[in-house]
Amino acid sequence: MNSKNMKYLFGPLNKNNPVIVQILGICSALAVTAQLKPAFVMAMSVTVVTAFSNLIMSALRKGIPDRIRIIVQLVVIAALVILVDQVLKAYVYDVSKQLSVYVGLIITNCIIMGRVEAFALGNKPWPSFLDGIGNGLGYGMILIVVAFFRELLGNGTLWGVSVIPASWYIQNGGFYANNGLMLLPPMALILVGLIIWIHRSRNKDLIEK
Amino acid sequence: MESLNIFIKSIFIDNMVFAFFFGMCSYIAVSKSVKTAMGLGVAVTFVMAVTVPLNWLLNEYVLKAGALSWLSESFHDVDLSFLSFIVFIAVIASFVQLVEMVVEKFTPALYNSLGIFLPLIAVNCAIMGGSLFMQEREYANIGQATAFGLGSGLGWWLAIIMMAAIRERLAYSNVPAPLRGPGITFIITGLMGIAFMAFLGIQL
Numbered sequence: 001m002n003s004k005n006m007k008y009l010f011g012p013l014n015k016n017n018p019v020i021v022q023i024l025g026i027c028s029a030l031a032v033t034a035q036l037k038p039a040f041v042m043a044m045s046v047t048v049v050t051a052f053s054n055l056i057m058s059a060l061r062k063g064i065p066d067r068i069r070i071i072v073q074l075v076v077i078a079a080l081v082i083l084v085d086q087v088l089k090a091y092v093y094d095v096s097k098q099l100s101v102y103v104g105l106i107i108t109n110c111i112i113m114g115r116v117e118a119f120a121l122g123n124k125p126w127p128s129f130l131d132g133i134g135n136g137l138g139y140g141m142i143l144i145v146v147a148f149f150r151e152l153l154g155n156g157t158l159w160g161v162s163v164i165p166a167s168w169y170i171q172n173g174g175f176y177a178n179n180g181l182m183l184l185p186p187m188a189l190i191l192v193g194l195i196i197w198i199h200r201s202r203n204k205d206l207i208e209k
Numbered sequence: 210m211e212s213l214n215i216f217i218k219s220i221f222i223d224n225m226v227f228a229f230f231f232g233m234c235s236y237i238a239v240s241k242s243v244k245t246a247m248g249l250g251v252a253v254t255f256v257m258a259v260t261v262p263l264n265w266l267l268n269e270y271v272l273k274a275g276a277l278s279w280l281s282e283s284f285h286d287v288d289l290s291f292l293s294f295i296v297f298i299a300v301i302a303s304f305v306q307l308v309e310m311v312v313e314k315f316t317p318a319l320y321n322s323l324g325i326f327l328p329l330i331a332v333n334c335a336i337m338g339g340s341l342f343m344q345e346r347e348y349a350n351i352g353q354a355t356a357f358g359l360g361s362g363l364g365w366w367l368a369i370i371m372m373a374a375i376r377e378r379l380a381y382s383n384v385p386a387p388l389r390g391p392g393i394t395f396i397i398t399g400l401m402g403i404a405f406m407a408f409l410g411i412q413l
Contacts, residue, residue, distance in 0.1 A: 185228055189399035
């Protein structure tokens with residue numbers, strides 16, 4: 001793999017992250033992060049849909065008239081999301097119930113439309129496919145980080161396994177209590193704000209004037 | 210009465226932005242000035258108030274399990290609900306296209322001020338989310354679905370106007386450099402969300 005392709009694949013993990021730099025796809029990024037497991041499943045689903053919608057749209061890009069491209073994109077994306085939804089319902093039914101409407105909302109996830117518009121329509125299929133995987137993973141990384149802190153501090157568990165010793169809790173005579181606020185929607189926003197703060201203070205060139 | 214409860218609930222308690230993060234992308238991108246926020250808010254509210262009842266009709270008479278039995282008795286076990294994503298997004302995208310053409314033809318002044326926001330609405334997750342929630346919560350009649358669509362749109366409008374007003378004032382304050390722009394916007398939205406949680410106590 002040459003260096004250009006490496007950049008497409010790994011750029012979105014840091015300097016060009018879709019969530020914290022391009023500010024795309026936040027809608028679903030926050031809602032599913034109360035626990036690690038649904039966050040992981042969501043990250044995988046979005047990666048698959050982004051990669052394949054980029055691949056398909058890039059392969060079709062010369063045959064689609066410019067005026068109707070939005071409709072074509074929506075049809076391709078919606079078809080992929082239906083596939084993902086059926087697979088989730090078949091193999092991980094409990095997580096699919098937990099994610100509820102957010103699986104359907106992958107269709108309107110701005111990362112997917114954004115990458116198709118900005119990248120796939122102007123590039124060959126293989127780089128587009130890598131760009132899709134890279135952006136999906138960049139999105140997934142933020143989801144996992146946010147979900148890690150929310151589940152650990154809010155519930156005292158990781159992936160459903162409790163990691164805080166039971167004897168620490170107040171009801172068992174200890175000193176510790178879970179922070180229930182972490183499980184509520186507003187804390188996800190504040191956590192992402194803090195991640196942006198840390199990321200930008202390490203990458204000074206991203207700071208707005 | 211039930212419709213009124215749904216209406217108030219969807220504006221304040223189940224606010225699209227603060228409780229479900231719907232439409233965050235355009236919420237962050239377009240909340241830099243009150244004027245543009247106003248334009249997008251009107252457009253989203255209007256599209257939502259129309260597409261949610263439209264999709265309710267489609268869900269009730271075409272997509273739901275057994276919904277096609279008005280056509281013929283033999284269709285009573287047909288379940289098309291797996292098609293709902295593609296049908297809903299098609300309704301939304303074509304309606305947005307329609308609105309764009311009508312507005313362009315009859316009120317060019319409004320078209321120029323809304324201009325770029327209209328096509329953006331098709332991929333605003335708040336609109337799609339409204340239709341999906343309508344399906345999940347199984348509203349009993351079209352009145353309730355309309356109340357939900359209108360209320361959710363107004364709630365989104367309220368949120369983006371408040372955010373834009375705060376950001377206009379924020380331009381004069383001394384925010385730490387790495388937090389400027391999206392960072393501080395996220396944190397303020399979180400704080401506003403905590404304030405909105407006060408409405409959770411209302412019994413409807």
